Amino acid sequence: MTDDATQDDVTDAAITSNDSLFDAPPMGEQERMVEAILFASAEPITVKELEARMPHGSDAAEALVYLRKRYEGRGVSVVKVGDAWAIRTAPDLGYLMQKETVETRKLSRAAIETLAIIAYHQPVTRAEIEEIRGVSVSRGTIDQLIEMEWIRFGRRRMTPGRPVTFVVTQIFMDHFGLESARDLPGLKELRSAGLLESRPPPGAMPGPETDDEDESPEGQSELFED
Amino acid sequence: MTDDATQDDVTDAAITSNDSLFDAPPMGEQERMVEAILFASAEPITVKELEARMPHGSDAAEALVYLRKRYEGRGVSVVKVGDAWAIRTAPDLGYLMQKETVETRKLSRAAIETLAIIAYHQPVTRAEIEEIRGVSVSRGTIDQLIEMEWIRFGRRRMTPGRPVTFVVTQIFMDHFGLESARDLPGLKELRSAGLLESRPPPGAMPGPETDDEDESPEGQSELFED
């Protein structure tokens, strides 16, 4: 019954507007739709996903511009997460939400450093992480970050041994309120200071053991199997 | 805590409320707070609960009035659930929360034949359909055609038992592009259009039908009796 009513409404609107039956809804309507979809989801949604759910011909990107403006300074805001969008509460009101606070697993110092290195140096291999930290990275640390869905495997590096690389995920960006990896704090400074360059050590310098067993090709391919 | 609150009340009352350090935030701020709490809360939340989480002296009920108004006509709305409040998708946009997969299937042979008989012989009773088809017509077939709105009940036949008749609908005409059921081609026209071969060669003789699930065994054996 409801469907019928909606369909009738749509038909009426199309007829009265004298336009094609297949016209996209007015921008105000599109904005409402984006608003409804974003509100309903706990996870960020891409423009593509939005448009897949909206009527044919809709421009979710434009609707998002309006919607974002509408929520400026409100209790919730429209935030960009990578190439996706989400509605999140304003950070200044976090104190009201103690009840909703999720106790996140306390990360070890090693895990935090490893995460930061992956975020700032991505895509980065395990050997590179170890070079930067000066110690071998335990399997558990990487596993924990993967399990939290903060990092994932990137492309294999096209160097001998084709090592896997790690990159941060959209969930990571969502968690830290980053629009993109370019918005990582202090990224520019690090780059201009040359601290993100990979500088091979001159000659033989002591480094962590890189030939540990789980860097073997079997270990890697195993990681990729699912 | 409760003691403190009581004390604050006393203090508030003692100091002229205008310049009190414990003044509730401006209504705009309170509205933002209610908005954020409603958004993040995992369940509908009462005015009392809202106020317990908001700064002292807040008037959640009033903030709700403003917030509700703000969301009027938007993609989501502030709704009352029992004596609690929640943000929900606007009812007219509920369809965006459904991902509909439409699967088109060909109508069964039994249904097509029944439909054809109704179209060519309307108004027609079920007994007549069975007589023409030579097999019994299952209830499901009729129900399916009624649900598709391709057939409907006609007038009762003024014969003993006053059986119901079936006729085809306007939706049927629209689907098949017919002005009226009288426009359906006759047997001769079917034959001349090559839709009917007067007699198929022996090799192309149709074998016994086994795919019509709704044809009773009696119906089939009837076919074979001569």
Place this chain on the structure above:
Amino acid sequence: MSETDEFESDAMSVSERLAAEALIVDVEGFEGPLDLLLTLSRTQKVDLRKVSVLELAEQYLGFVEKARHLRIELAADYLVMAAWLAFLKSRLLLPPDPSEDGPSGEELAAHLAFQLERLQAMRDVAAKLMARDQLGRDFFARGIPEDVTRVRRVTYTATLLDLMQGYARIRTKDEFRPFVMDRDAVMTMEQALDRMRGLIGYAGDWTDLTSYLPEGWETDPVRRRSATAANFAATLELAKRGALELRQGEMFAPIQIRRKTHDG
């Protein structure tokens, strides 16, 4: 050996000595030699870019020496680093040997400084990252997400052609009757035999076999064919049993039969 040890200890200020001892006690807390070097470099109280690698190497070697003195087991990589720093120290102090290849002491020192600076920078940004507002702590997602429900709808369709063919199929059902059911167009030899047995008594004289075709079978070609074949087979059978005689004047001439008379 112990004398020099004493001498070095004296060279350190009391606070330095306390710091070194604290480091040793805390050796488990270090994340490898680079981490230890970074901690040691802080005691120089200078910008990491200006850190004296030579001094740092000495501090590290002092630390390792102290640890050994206190019989604290250090992990292998700490000792590898110590060996390397000793090598670096000698390179930095001695004039470069032109006969030796490889990077100069300065290059090695510069890289170590770079590594320390980079590690420190990573620690700084890691802290900044963790200090950011975090989802589920400082800002929040929708508490009651409304999942997208998947609705599967099946629509049925048919074309006008389907409809017309369906109707035609029903209306021409008789014509379409399966062939195997056309028993009425087939006469079996058994049937013919039964019939001929009854009729043979009347065939005293030569009679055309075709005249024995049953009524209604002589006009329709299909039925005639079947009946003729059955009759002929029955005739042969009866002849074999000695019940009748048959003859044919010439090829394709009519076949004639008559009752066999036992007397004649």
